[in-house]
Amino acid sequence: MLVVHQKKFTLGIVLTVTFFAVLFVMFTPLFGGRNAFEAADELFNSISKGSSYFVDKMRAENRAYEGKAFEVRIAVKDPWGEKALALLTAAGAAVQAEEGGNLKVSGDLGRLLAMALDDSESLFHNRGEEVANKYGFPEKEALFLWWSAFKEMTKSFKEQEKFEEAAFIEQVMKKAVEVGYNYYGIEPKKASAHAGILSFALVFYVAYTLWWGYAILFLFDGLGLEMKAGAKKEV
Numbered sequence: 001m002l003v004v005h006q007k008k009f010t011l012g013i014v015l016t017v018t019f020f021a022v023l024f025v026m027f028t029p030l031f032g033g034r035n036a037f038e039a040a041d042e043l044f045n046s047i048s049k050g051s052s053y054f055v056d057k058m059r060a061e062n063r064a065y066e067g068k069a070f071e072v073r074i075a076v077k078d079p080w081g082e083k084a085l086a087l088l089t090a091a092g093a094a095v096q097a098e099e100g101g102n103l104k105v106s107g108d109l110g111r112l113l114a115m116a117l118d119d120s121e122s123l124f125h126n127r128g129e130e131v132a133n134k135y136g137f138p139e140k141e142a143l144f145l146w147w148s149a150f151k152e153m154t155k156s157f158k159e160q161e162k163f164e165e166a167a168f169i170e171q172v173m174k175k176a177v178e179v180g181y182n183y184y185g186i187e188p189k190k191a192s193a194h195a196g197i198l199s200f201a202l203v204f205y206v207a208y209t210l211w212w213g214y215a216i217l218f219l220f221d222g223l224g225l226e227m228k229a230g231a232k233k234e235v
């Protein structure tokens with residue numbers, strides 16, 4: 001295919017080459033041993049962590065469930081049975097292993113949820129050793145077990161038509177357990193303290209997107225490729 005507009009085609013080539021040159025640089029570990037995407041992801045996670053703490057709110061709402069008795073049967077897959085039993089027992093629940101890998105769990109719902117909230121807060125604030133020392137196994141495993149147990153408990157409560165309890169447990173899962181697990185090991189940062197880099201990231205994202213768009217535009221224009229509207233047929 002012949003080049004029709006040499007200047008536009010050359011400009012398109014330059015934009016394409018420089019676009020991929022910058023992309024190559026962004027994939028190199030020049031940012032503290034991380035590439036640009038990893039560094040940006042860590043920064044955004046640190047900033048979002050500062051606005052993702054809901055444990056105190058969950059604790060306040062949990063007071064309504066203190067002293068409320070419950071009994072559920074939950075399914076626990078291997079090899080988590082023994083650890084789940086230890087976790088729930090430490091939270092004051094009466095746990096009985098049944099056939100088929102199920103656990104019969106009963107006790108004070110508010111007390112059980114309070115323990116899960118404490119563990120979630122510990123991981124959120126990067127104090128995982130508190131949880132690991134409490135149960136004798138890794139801290140992230142503990143939160144995974146809380147999440148798994150609550151998922152099963154929610155099903156059981158819905159079967160018992162205890163929809164209020166089920167809904168609150170789901171809130172604890174999403175706003176405490178999942179948040180603690182996902183943000184564990186991340187240091188919180190304020191957006192105001194990083195306004196410069198955030199502004200640069202936004203401007204760069206827009207400019208880099210346009211960069212590639214114009215590269216394609218000039219390449220195609222240089223080759224004489226144009227989009228034309230089709231002729232309208234008369235009826």
